[in-house]
Amino acid sequence: MSEAGSADSSTDLAGRWKLVAVVRRTVLTLLVLGQTLAGVYGMLSVLPYHGGDLLEKSIVLLFALLFAWISVGFWTAMLGFYLRRRGGDPQSLTRRHDAATLAATPLARTALVLPIYNEPVDRTLAGLRATVESLRDSGQLDHFDFYILSDSRDADVWLAERAGWYALCRELGLEGRLFYRHRPVNLNFKSGNVADFLRRWGADYRYMVVLDADSVMGGDTLVRMVRHMELAPKVGILQSSPSLINAHSAFARFQQFANRIYGPLFSTGLAALQLGEAAYWGHNAIIRTAPFMAHCGLRHLSGFGLFKGAIMSHDFVEAAYMGRAGYQVWMEPELHESYEESPPTLVDELTRDRRWAKGNMQHTWLLLFGRRIRFAHRMAFINGILSYLASPVWFVFLVLTSIEATRLTLWPIDYFPNPQNSMFPVWPEWHPHWAVAMILSTFFLLFFPKFLAVADVIMSGRRRRFGGFWKLLLSMLLELFVSMLLAPIRMLAHSRYVMEALFNVSLHWGGQNRTDETGWAQALISQAPGTLLAGGWAALALWLDPMFFYWSLPVALPLILAAPTSVLLSRVAIGEWLRERGLLLTPEEQRVSSLVVAVAEPAALNPTPLTAFETAVVDPRINRLHRAQARRRRSIDPDSLSQWAQRCLERGPDVLNRFQLNALARDADSLAWLHRHAWRARPEDYWGRCIAQLGVVARGA
Amino acid sequence: MPDQAVEETLARVLTYLRLAGITVTPEMARRALRMVDSALEDGDQHLLSRVMDRLPDNFPLPEETLPPLAPPVHHASVHYEDSI
Numbered sequence: 001m002s003e004a005g006s007a008d009s010s011t012d013l014a015g016r017w018k019l020v021a022v023v024r025r026t027v028l029t030l031l032v033l034g035q036t037l038a039g040v041y042g043m044l045s046v047l048p049y050h051g052g053d054l055l056e057k058s059i060v061l062l063f064a065l066l067f068a069w070i071s072v073g074f075w076t077a078m079l080g081f082y083l084r085r086r087g088g089d090p091q092s093l094t095r096r097h098d099a100a101t102l103a104a105t106p107l108a109r110t111a112l113v114l115p116i117y118n119e120p121v122d123r124t125l126a127g128l129r130a131t132v133e134s135l136r137d138s139g140q141l142d143h144f145d146f147y148i149l150s151d152s153r154d155a156d157v158w159l160a161e162r163a164g165w166y167a168l169c170r171e172l173g174l175e176g177r178l179f180y181r182h183r184p185v186n187l188n189f190k191s192g193n194v195a196d197f198l199r200r201w202g203a204d205y206r207y208m209v210v211l212d213a214d215s216v217m218g219g220d221t222l223v224r225m226v227r228h229m230e231l232a233p234k235v236g237i238l239q240s241s242p243s244l245i246n247a248h249s250a251f252a253r254f255q256q257f258a259n260r261i262y263g264p265l266f267s268t269g270l271a272a273l274q275l276g277e278a279a280y281w282g283h284n285a286i287i288r289t290a291p292f293m294a295h296c297g298l299r300h301l302s303g304f305g306l307f308k309g310a311i312m313s314h315d316f317v318e319a320a321y322m323g324r325a326g327y328q329v330w331m332e333p334e335l336h337e338s339y340e341e342s343p344p345t346l347v348d349e350l351t352r353d354r355r356w357a358k359g360n361m362q363h364t365w366l367l368l369f370g371r372r373i374r375f376a377h378r379m380a381f382i383n384g385i386l387s388y389l390a391s392p393v394w395f396v397f398l399v400l401t402s403i404e405a406t407r408l409t410l411w412p413i414d415y416f417p418n419p420q421n422s423m424f425p426v427w428p429e430w431h432p433h434w435a436v437a438m439i440l441s442t443f444f445l446l447f448f449p450k451f452l453a454v455a456d457v458i459m460s461g462r463r464r465r466f467g468g469f470w471k472l473l474l475s476m477l478l479e480l481f482v483s484m485l486l487a488p489i490r491m492l493a494h495s496r497y498v499m500e501a502l503f504n505v506s507l508h509w510g511g512q513n514r515t516d517e518t519g520w521a522q523a524l525i526s527q528a529p530g531t532l533l534a535g536g537w538a539a540l541a542l543w544l545d546p547m548f549f550y551w552s553l554p555v556a557l558p559l560i561l562a563a564p565t566s567v568l569l570s571r572v573a574i575g576e577w578l579r580e581r582g583l584l585l586t587p588e589e590q591r592v593s594s595l596v597v598a599v600a601e602p603a604a605l606n607p608t609p610l611t612a613f614e615t616a617v618v619d620p621r622i623n624r625l626h627r628a629q630a631r632r633r634r635s636i637d638p639d640s641l642s643q644w645a646q647r648c649l650e651r652g653p654d655v656l657n658r659f660q661l662n663a664l665a666r667d668a669d670s671l672a673w674l675h676r677h678a679w680r681a682r683p684e685d686y687w688g689r690c691i692a693q694l695g696v697v698a699r700g701a
Numbered sequence: 702m703p704d705q706a707v708e709e710t711l712a713r714v715l716t717y718l719r720l721a722g723i724t725v726t727p728e729m730a731r732r733a734l735r736m737v738d739s740a741l742e743d744g745d746q747h748l749l750s751r752v753m754d755r756l757p758d759n760f761p762l763p764e765e766t767l768p769p770l771a772p773p774v775h776h777a778s779v780h781y782e783d784s785i
Contacts, residue, residue, distance in 0.1 A: 145772075166768070175768035195779045203777040297781035321782070371784045620721040620762065628767050679717060680750040683709050695716035 077449030080269030126602030138219030191314035218337025236327030313359025391494030534559030
């Protein structure tokens with residue numbers, strides 16, 4: 001179906017969504033405003049001087065911002081629940097066409113692109129393999145090509161990727177359909193990698209599906225997405241809502257459970273509010289390549305500090321540019337079989353959040369100065385910014401309330417907080433029951449959607465997929481407890497990341513753990529500032545007033561316990577212990593699909609005891625592969641290459657730095673020379689020992 | 702010439718053949734042994750090097766067709782609006 005000739009058969013629906021979006025967003029705004037005003041009124045009643053001085057005005061202002069923020073989440077979940085109970089959103093893009101129309105829609109050439117950067121090779125390619133196999137099962141594999149787009153900088157990683165690509169081509173019979181591109185210079189992060197693909201091969205495909213390193217997608221889902229795009233030519237991006245799978249550590253299993261239980265409610269609500277002006281999340285989405293290439297090039301920002309240079313979080317901006325060009329962006333929670341993985345530990349999640357915080361704060365520039373960007377996409381920028389900015393706001397709010405408590409205890413009562421406005425004294429009042437009511441209403445906004453999500457599971461008859469009613473309920477309560485433990489830790493970390501981003505600096509508190517589980521020493525060091533801060537704050541609160549101490553505990557205690565929380569949640573044994581007892585179960589863990597199995601324990605594509613560089617030198621077939629793909633043009637002085645190769649031959653690759661190893665690995669003559677001489681090395685030499693190790697594997701095979 | 706060196710040289714040849722994708726049959730092993738034996742006739746200095754030099758002539762290595770790393774490039778542009 002050509003784009004010009006494919007009139008959108010659902011023009012009425014396509015036009016009506018805008019009106020529905022306006023109505024829904026207006027209602028949401030009124031609800032949030034009304035609720036926030038009520039909250040502000042309650043807060044004014046709670047404060048001793050009723051907002052009568054600058055300190056209390058500041059507290060009320062920050063409270064209003066935070067209350068509005070959680071109120072948006074609350075009403076989004078309410079809308080999601082309502083629509084799910086009605087059987088889905090009638091405005092959804094995926095409901096415009098019946099199954100017969102979809103099945104009769106021819107497919108168009110589509111590229112699946114997998115941008116990667118120093119990722120675990122076997123796991124990454126296992127996800128791609130599963131996606132390919134699923135497409136093969138759908139009978140539509142011929143319409144798709146596959147591109148591994150590597151920005152990896154370590155020779156050991158990109159050599160393994162290339163060898164893995166070769167093995168996968170042979171295994172899947174995808175020679176000439178599965179490609180590998182290693183960018184020599186990785187300009188402009190991931191978006192630059194995708195742009196590099198588009199400049200070379202984008203014109204060959206009507207669509208591209210962008211995957212993440214941990215993505216897996218079902219073939220039927222991909223086929224459905226292409227067909228929806230064919231039927232709606234004004235849709236520029238169609239985003240699926242990925243579910244988390246393959247969690248093992250306790251932390252990952254809590255995230256996976258939360259994603260699977262609460263995710264549908266929030267994503268349905270969010271999609272219903274955004275409709276054709278949704279955000280793009282950077283992966284597990286299909287993109288119409290021609291308008292993307294025509295309108296979504298990312299200019300460098302021209303501001304200062306953080307706001308100068310390449311755009312780091314590209315996806316929201318690309319969605320906004322698609323919208324600016326007149327194309328729609330849809331997020332469809334009903335597109336199933338779209339998966340990704342959770343970071344295994346809190347440390348890994350916070351490492352990721354550090355990047356995301358910076359990227360989202362950078363969007364402030366586009367929010368303020370981006371031209372002709374749709375209002376809804378500006379709101380998406382605000383949503384992303386507030387996801388991180390809410391943390392320092394909460395932090396400052398806690399600081400101000402502590403000052404307020406200190407003032408009330410230590411300072412003399414100020415009967416005239418506003419002397420210019422009043423001749424009458426103001427007696428400070430303290431109503432603990434109102435404060436309790438405020439806290440309870442805040443907790444209600446935060447936690448009621450979680451109970452509603454469980455209700456949705458039960459009402460839709462899916463409770464057995466989550467372990468049954470009681471285990472589901474217990475899992476939810478456990479998740480609630482853990483999320484309360486994690487919230488202050490995330491708050492403090494995000495506050496730091498926002499400050500780092502805004503001042504364009506990097507503040508290091510301690511080493512970061514990059515292994516599968518978090519060690520005690522590292523956790524104690526990295527969480528020490530938060531623990532000390534919280535301990536000091538709690539001690540101050542206790543000294544001031546025991547009542548204030550009790551109020552501080554929900555925030556202070558999780559920070560004091562941050563190190564053990566981080567360590568214990570990183571443990572795979574605890575995650576598995578919970579699984580064995582039927583807790584935190586998800587449907588994917590119970591009815592394991594081939595997609596999930598494929599990535600659960602990925603088989604090694606090139607089983608070898610050697611590193612990828614050593615294998616590239618020793619293994620005749622792999623050496624030939626890398627030589628064939630290596631550069632003929634030498635950009636490095638041949639004498640230097642010879643010296644490095646000689647050192648590598650005598651003492652092994654560990655004596656070379658990353659630049660030197662990359663240079664040798666990219667040079668065909670050096671690879672050939674090393675291969676030839678390594679096989680002539682004495683058995684007791686470095687390369688002789690490597691050959692002996694590989695020989696054991698070869699004999700076993 | 703110690704026997705150990707001969708054994709190691711033969712083992713090296715067989716390992717190379719296996720890794721190159723050749724199935725080592727008894728006949729192959731005998732040919733490898735003959736190659737080592739022939740190299741020994743020229744002296745025992747640098748035996749391993751001389752045997753490895755002779756290996757391609759004695760055992761034609763399979764040349765698997767490598768898949769294309771990338772399809773032909775069709776250059777196109779990514780456009781940038783005048784403003785952010």
